[in-house]
Every structure is written in structure tokens, then in C-alpha cells.
Amino acid sequence: MQTTSDEVLLERIANGDRLAMQVLFTRHHVRAYRFVLRLVRNEATAEDLISEVFIDVWRQAGKFEGRSAVSTWILSIARFKTLSALRRRGEEELDDETAGAIEDHADDPEITLAKKDKSAAMRQCLTKLSAEHREIIDLVYYHEKSVEEVAGIVGIPEATVKTRMFYARKKLSELLKEQGIDRGWP
Amino acid sequence: MNAVRNAANGGERSDIEDLLPWHAAGTLDARDMQRVEAALARDPELARRYELVREELAETAHLNETLGAPSPRAMAALFAKIDAEPARRPSGSTDLGVRIREFFAALSPRTLAWSASAAALAIVLQGALIAGLVIKEKRAGGYETASAPTTLAGVGTYVFIRFAPEVSAAEITRFLATNKFSIAGGPSAGGLYRVRIATAKLAKPDLDRIVKASQQDKVVGFIAATE
Numbered sequence: 001m002q003t004t005s006d007e008v009l010l011e012r013i014a015n016g017d018r019l020a021m022q023v024l025f026t027r028h029h030v031r032a033y034r035f036v037l038r039l040v041r042n043e044a045t046a047e048d049l050i051s052e053v054f055i056d057v058w059r060q061a062g063k064f065e066g067r068s069a070v071s072t073w074i075l076s077i078a079r080f081k082t083l084s085a086l087r088r089r090g091e092e093e094l095d096d097e098t099a100g101a102i103e104d105h106a107d108d109p110e111i112t113l114a115k116k117d118k119s120a121a122m123r124q125c126l127t128k129l130s131a132e133h134r135e136i137i138d139l140v141y142y143h144e145k146s147v148e149e150v151a152g153i154v155g156i157p158e159a160t161v162k163t164r165m166f167y168a169r170k171k172l173s174e175l176l177k178e179q180g181i182d183r184g185w186p
Numbered sequence: 187m188n189a190v191r192n193a194a195n196g197g198e199r200s201d202i203e204d205l206l207p208w209h210a211a212g213t214l215d216a217r218d219m220q221r222v223e224a225a226l227a228r229d230p231e232l233a234r235r236y237e238l239v240r241e242e243l244a245e246t247a248h249l250n251e252t253l254g255a256p257s258p259r260a261m262a263a264l265f266a267k268i269d270a271e272p273a274r275r276p277s278g279s280t281d282l283g284v285r286i287r288e289f290f291a292a293l294s295p296r297t298l299a300w301s302a303s304a305a306a307l308a309i310v311l312q313g314a315l316i317a318g319l320v321i322k323e324k325r326a327g328g329y330e331t332a333s334a335p336t337t338l339a340g341v342g343t344y345v346f347i348r349f350a351p352e353v354s355a356a357e358i359t360r361f362l363a364t365n366k367f368s369i370a371g372g373p374s375a376g377g378l379y380r381v382r383i384a385t386a387k388l389a390k391p392d393l394d395r396i397v398k399a400s401q402q403d404k405v406v407g408f409i410a411a412t413e
Contacts, residue, residue, distance in 0.1 A: 015274065016273065016274030018265070018268065021264075021265075021268065022265075025261060025264065029255075029256060029260065029261070030255045030256070033253075033255060033256045033260070034250050034253045037253055038250070038253070043256075046256065047256045047257060047259060047260045047263075048260075048263070050256055050260045050264075051260050051261075051263040051264040051267065054264045055264060055267045055268065058264075058267075058268055058271070059271070119241075119244075119245055122241065122242065122245040123248060123249045126245060126246060126249050127249070137242070137246055138246065138250065140207050140208065140213075141207065141210075141211060141242060141243040141246035141247065142246050142247055142250045144211050144212070144213055145213065146208060146213040146214070147208060147213075149213075162204040162205075165204070165207055166203075169207070169239075172242065173238075183238055184234075185235055185238055
């Protein structure tokens with residue numbers, strides 16, 4: 001069975017079709033929520049932001065030009081909303097310095113236990129990355145965005161996307177090394 | 187910055203190594219994918235690093251999947267906001283376009299193939315009918331019968347058409363299909379066909395406009411409105 005494409009749903013949404021909005025929301029809200037949650041680290045805030053993201057989708061549907069995938073467009077809106085919310089609250093910004101300042105390298109019991117399990121340790125370290133690094137790791141690995149798409153979402157050149165990904169991975173390796181897991185790279 | 191990376195990884199390798207995360211995620215284009223696969227095949231160290239990338243991808247996916255989903259509150263809040271928005275007036279033309287695309291998008295390739303075949307068969311059958319009528323007319327020599335009016339009687343707007351003698355049955359079929367005309371009877375004396383041009387009674391100005399437009403088509407030798 002073939003499903004209605006996201007693009008067709010957006011055209012219907014532009015005409016005020018609530019059912020199409022429901023379908024598009026059902027299709028994309030979980031991933032968008034997870035993307036936001038990884039940045040704001042607060043479930044209630046993430047939920048509020050998700051409804052803000054999709055009300056923007058509802059309002060802007062007629063302006064979607066199809067130059068990117070709909071999922072990429074939604075993530076771009078989600079990122080913008082998240083950054084705006086973080087700025088309003090005067091909390092964490094998406095840059096290394098601020099994010100780095102709130103990183104907690106304390107070796108709590110959970111981490112101690114995680115050391116025994118490389119996979120769990122890796123997941124623990126993924127949560128310790130700066131917001132900027134978490135964002136790019138998630139976009140590439142979980143949201144399966146190409147270099148070009150990440151560049152569009154984050155608003156940086158493609159070469160910078162590759163460089164930032166390299167340093168995010170490098171930081172991840174360093175965090176693992178701090179936990180006694182040496183991957184032999186970089 | 188690149189110098190540090192190049193020193194750590196070695197010139198060309200750095201470029202290829204940069205692509206490993208996207209290769210693991212399957213989001214490279216064909217050219218880059220081939221470049222990476224060729225490099226992986228000839229470089230065991232790069233292949234070892236690729237395994238590290240795959241581990242990262244697996245754990246990132248695992249981590250995200252454990253984040254759960256928003257509660258129904260998110261959707262309720264969204265639709266409360268939508269309800270508070272001013273109502274929109276659908277654009278008819280866009281709506282029709284969307285519906286047409288949705289209709290064809292919803293059909294499976296097999297259904298589409300069958301539909302196309304059925305449409306082709308219908309055109310062939312209509313062509314054959316017209317050809318049969320023309321042949322019948324020619325066999326009769328100079329003698330033409332006034333055949334009884336058939337089919338499609340009732341409401342609608344009708345004209346008499348004599349098709350140009352040099353046109354093929356396929357061209358007549360195309361003309362009828364393009365204009366959504368149907369042959370309702372004929373041929374009568376003089377090779378005239380009674381053709382329905384609308385399912386409703388048209389106003390005279392509209393009828394005159396269609397007659398005039400049809401006269402321009404090379405398929406039509408003669409056309410006249412009927413009462």
C-alpha cells in the first residue's frame with residue numbers, strides 16, 4: 001500500500017485540511033520530539049516546543065517550496081524554535097564554550113557501572129557531548145541527514161558540517177578514554 | 187584546523203574518513219559511496235575506524251529510541267492552537283490538483299498498468315466503431331441510409347458533424363476524446379453524425395462558441411447546431 005507523500009499532505013494542510021495535519025504530525029512528531037529533547041533535556045519543554053513546531057508547519061505549509069525533504073524542513077523549524085526557547089530562558093546555547101561549561105565529568109555510580117559495558121558507556125558519553133556536538137551526531141546518525149541537509153538545517157557550510165562531525169566524534173572518543181575505553185582513535 | 191586533522195590522519199584519508207559517518211548512515215551519493223567502499227577495501231586501518239563509526243551510529247540510534255515519545259498532550263495542544271487559528275478557504279484549483287496527484291499516487295504500479303491498458307482498449311474500440319461506420323458508408327457507394335438515431339438520447343446539447351474525408355479514425359477518436367464529445371447517432375444522409383457536445387443544455391452563446399472552435403479543427407468538414 002502506498003502512503004500519501006509528505007509533500008501532498010503539506011498541500012492539503014495549506015488548504016486547511018486538519019486530517020492531513022494529523023497524519024503529518026503522527027508521521028514526524030516522535031523524531032522531532034527526540035531531536036528537541038536531546039537539546040533541551042526537559043520533556044515538558046520538548047513537548048511544548050513540538051506543538052509550536054507543528055503550528056508553524058500548519059501556518060507555513062503553503063510556503064514550503066520542496067527544496068528539501070519535509071522531515072528536513074520540520075527539523076529546521078524545530079531547531080529554530082529550540083534555539084529561540086533556550087535564548088529566551090537564558091539557558092544553554094548551542095556553542096561549545098557554554099555547553100562545555102555545563103558538562104559534568106563527575107564519575108557518578110552510573111558511569112562507574114557503565115564502564116563495564118562499552119555500549120552503555122558510549123550512550124552515557126553521547127549525553128555528555130556539548131549541545132552542538134549532540135545535535136550533529138543525532139542529525140547524521142539518527143535522523144539520517146546528508147551533509148547537504150545538515151548544512152541546511154544547522155545553517156553552516158558543508159565543509160563545516162564535516163569538520164564539526166569530526167570533532168564531535170573526536171570528543172566522544174576522548175570522553176570514552178576518560179572512562180577507560182581507548183578506541184585507538186583519533 | 188585541517189592541518190591538525192591531516193597530521194593525525196594523513197591527507198587523502200582525511201577526506202574519505204570524513205565521509206564514514208554518512209556512509210554508515212547510507213546518506214552518501216553513489217559517487218562518494220563508491221569512493222569510500224574502494225578505500226575501505228584497500229585500507230584495513232580505515233576499515234577498523236569504520237567499525238568505530240558503526241558502533242557510534244548503533245548507540246546513537248539506541249539512545250534516541252529510548253527517549254520515548256511525547257504524551258498526547260502535545261497533539262492536543264497543537265490542535266487547540268489550530269482551532270484558534272482563523273479558518274482557511276481552500277483554493278479550488280490547488281485542491282483539484284492535489285486530489286488528482288493523490289489519486290494516481292495511491293494506485294499501485296500494477297493497477298496503473300491495468301488502467302492504462304483499459305483506457306487504450308476503450309480508445310481502440312471507439313476507433314473501431316468509427317472506422318466500421320466509415321467503411322460501411324463507403325461500401326454503400328453513393329447510396330446512404332438514414333440510420334435510426336441510437337444511444338445517448340435525452341438531455342444535452344447536440345450538433346451535426348461531417349468529418350473531413352481525409353482524416354483517420356484515430357484522429358476522429360482523438361478529436362472526440364479531447365473535446366469530451368460523444369457520437370449519439372448517424373451517419374445520416376450526407377455522412378452526418380449526431381454528436382453530443384455537452385451533457386446539459388448549453389446557452390446559445392456557448393453553443394456558438396463551441397461550434398466555431400470545432401470548425402477550426404481539421405477533423406471537422408462540416409458542423410451545425412441542432413435543435
